[in-house]
Amino acid sequence: MRGIVFDIDDTLYTRQDMLVRAAEITLGVTVPDPREFIRIFYEKSEVNMAGLESGRITTREINGWRYIETYKILGLPYSPDDGVLAADAYLELQSHMTLSDDLTDLLDKLSKIDDLKLAILTAGESKHQRNKVTMLGLDRWFAPDDIIVTGETGYTKPDIELFRMMENKLSLDPSSIWMIGDSYKHDIEGAISAGWHSVWINRRGLPSPAVSPDIEVDSDGELIKALARVFL
Ligand SMILES: [Mg+2]
Known part of the structure; x- marks a missing residue:
């Protein structure tokens, strides 16, 4: 799993x-x-x-x-x-944000894999972020309980406690979990210290950090290809 x-x-x-x-x-x-x-x-x-x-x-x-x-x-x-x-x-x-067709397609495929769990770890205020989940139609793939909003926890990214909470929620070992995020400091650094795998979406072409994620991509297209390679 x-x-x-x-x-x-x-x-x-x-x-x-x-x-x-x-x-x-x-x-x-x-x-x-x-x-x-x-x-x-x-x-x-x-x-x-x-x-x-x-x-x-x-x-x-x-x-x-x-x-x-x-x-x-x-x-x-x-x-x-x-x-x-x-x-x-x-x-x-x-106010009318949507997911790209390619990402929708990928999430459809990932959600059909039996030994794969999908979750969200997002920073911000609870109501605002959960509204965003609904607006983007993410509730199709992510149940409310599979989502951690930092504002509900008393911790901020990249506090290791958030990553441990997610491991407990998913009942998975750190090495079985992949973090996907655009912020090196908030998403990737935290995941690496927690012992997770990671994919960094470096959209603005920032210089590579000392400790590298498993995979670095620079666009949605590359992200989708990388996830398909690892999971499909
Ligand atoms: Mg972000």
């Missing part, structure tokens, strides 16, 4: 995809290099933080500005309002 434990945010759905899609919807064009778009958008996100934190700039304004700066650098055609309109489109997309 083995187990796979998934993180949710930027693991089972991507904020990054939604940021790009919001620009595409607003501009009515396809962004040719989404990774480069995200790289620039995140770089711009470091600027004006002080203004945001002091309340001089609203989130809508700053996101609008980040979009405009990114359009400029990438030479995308835009009108002055297309920054804040993309920021609005992003908020709207967030």
Whole structure:
């Protein structure tokens, strides 16, 4: 018997995809290099933080500005309002999040394997994260009891207690469990110290850490291939 434990945010759905899609919807064009778009958008996100934190700039304004700066650098055609309109489109997309078809297909296949248990370990406030489970339709594969939300436990990732709680829940040895997550510090470091296997989704191409996960991937496509290789 083995187990796979998934993180949710930027693991089972991507904020990054939604940021790009919001620009595409607003501009009515396809962004040719989404990774480069995200790289620039995140770089711009470091600027004006002080203004945001002091309340001089609203989130809508700053996101609008980040979009405009990114359009400029990438030479995308835009009108002055297309920054804040993309920021609005992003908020709207967030309220209709869905899993990709490929991931849905993979979870269908994994859930049919008899000697495999699927679970979720996610950080955040209980109600918010459990709503997200419902919104994403994850309840199709994960029963409420197979989900640990850190806000319900008094621990935060990557506290080893969370990983031990999950082992007890699944009745599995550490070496039979795989953690799948996008945050090296929160998901992968914790899993490695607990003696679990791990797949790190390094979406932003961060430098490889000293202690490596079993598998490192850089996209959903690669993640799906890796999980199919190990489990199907
Ligand atoms: Mg995450």
